[in-house]
Amino acid sequence: MNTNAGNTGMASVDHAPLQVHEIGSFHVGGNIVSLSGMAPRMRVSTARGAVHPIDPNGEMIVGQMYVQYVKLASPRSEHPLLLWHGGGMTGVNWETTPDGRAGWQMYFLKAGFDVFVSDAVERGRASWAPYPEVYSDAPYFRTAREAWEETFRFGPAGSWSVDPAQRHSHEGLRFPAAHMEAFMNQFVPRWGSNDVLTQHAYDALVARLDSSIILTHSQGGNFGFKASLRAPDRIRAVISLEPSGAPDPDQYDPAPLRHVPHLFIWGDYLSQHSFWINSIPNVRRWYEALTAAGTDTEWVDLPACGIVGNSHALMADDNSDAIAKIVLNWIRERGLVS
Template sequence: MTDHPHAADTQRQLQTCISVRDIGSFFVGGEMLTLSGMPHRDRVSTNQGAVHPVDQNGEIIAGQMYVQYIRLERPTGRWPLLLWHGGGMSGVNWETTPDGRPGWQMFFLRSGLDVYVSDAVERGRASWAPYPEVYAEAPYFRTAREAWEETFRFGPAGSWHPDEAARRSHEGVRFPVGRMETFMHQFVPRWATNNARTQHAYDALIASLDTSIILTHSQGGNFGLTAALNAPERVKAVISLEPSGAPSPDDHDAALLRDVPHLFLWGDYLDQHSFWVDSVPNVRHWHDALAAAGTDVEWIDLPARGITGNSHALMADDNSDAIAAIVLEWLRKHSLAA
């Protein structure tokens, strides 16, 4: 990997303490639903506890999203940065890397930006709802093989093995593969039927803030790109780390985003994994539509810059701070960070 031109500045920044004004959380989205026809059950709340009959019929809230915020005492950026995770994951992706380094939440706080980290609908502290009563089908659970060989591109097809010593990773991969089990602890169930609920919650978050910057990963990319379309006057920029999908130019007017700069950023090994071979062209079509509409849009291919070995887990790879510094430099170029 070539050194980033501002590597020394980045190292000084990573050693900087921050002064925090406010830490808190809230929920957005969601609606009250009434469950009926549910069977009665007997519940024991704790070991050796009493048996309680439970009537599961009645009102619940479903479709809510959890948001944690950290606001600085003296932010140098005018607008907060929203960090949106990918599929089968939660906001913990942004907090600490699997090998124990500070994540992008702390990086951008130290860069002077207020940061909001979300757990989207059905993920993490957002909780989830009954299925099939509310969610139409059962969830999917990510396996280690799917993560290793396909989505996150740690190794080629056939390279996963439960025995760490028998695993094979891509030559030069930047993800700390010795911490795969730690990374697997972050996997959470996901449903294929909640896109509308999730988009509604993200749109509600954008509406609750005056103006913000959206930074997304993977599945979160389509939600972020669509949220900007739904409220371009409230979004200062959209940064998409390897989005797995994007709006279709046939169905959406890219000209609505003429004044909202966009950054797309991509790692390595994309042409060796069918999921990404199939996914990247749809995102490229949206990028091209934005460019044709006059949007300030940039597509960064890290290997083309001499930065090789990055997996899909850009915020967890061993050079994650250098990747974050590229994003920060782009924000500064657009007067979105000091």
């Protein structure tokens, strides 16, 4: 596969205005639960409005996922592209970069795909559920320091400051660090106990479509791997941007995926951050198990390909289109888009 970020050849996209057939959304994966034993509350619905009693007991839907889709008038792939975000984030990651450039949603629409962007269970427009009545624990909130110095690898330990002038990023960083506050606006709370609900919703989305290509980021990677295991006949490819986890090959047999190609893409500075030092070996085991099972797999180390400076936010870095082109080349090489 050609991973030259400066190459303008094979994977060009159509820059003409999009011809869109349909834009819409739906929720998938939810189920009704009944709550009881909760104390009544009083509520004012708006400023200077009436005070009225609220009974929090009764039925509600939980575990739903929000999905927005854009369908082209003449798609060049018969397989929709599903964009699944990472932990503490939402589908906005794929829509527009923090510095205002078009995101991967637009890139792959112009490449000829119908695109489905999700807000997973508990995120964005998927909504929340009561805790601890439904969600068993309190949410986690991502701090700027955790994002900057650890998960997203914008800078080394001790490099974050609330004062932009005092922040220090990794040398050659491709993330537009001047727009960190815009990126922080995208952070949402996440729960540590909802993997089952989230996986159920993702599986329900896959089951709703005849076929699809899954493209995941970070925490979304594990959901994508398991969704493909549960429906290998519906998934045409799995693309994983820096997955933070993967199935244990001692517990999951990769053999059903021998006909489902897998692409793994990794950025820079990984050896400088403990989260990634501890995460990558488990993902590598799954990659090696897939390869041993006969699956078409590719592990792309961008720095080894001469593409340096990429953070964990590959779809937001200033060379995000070049990374998207690597993905598109790989998809085209497998005959999944014309």
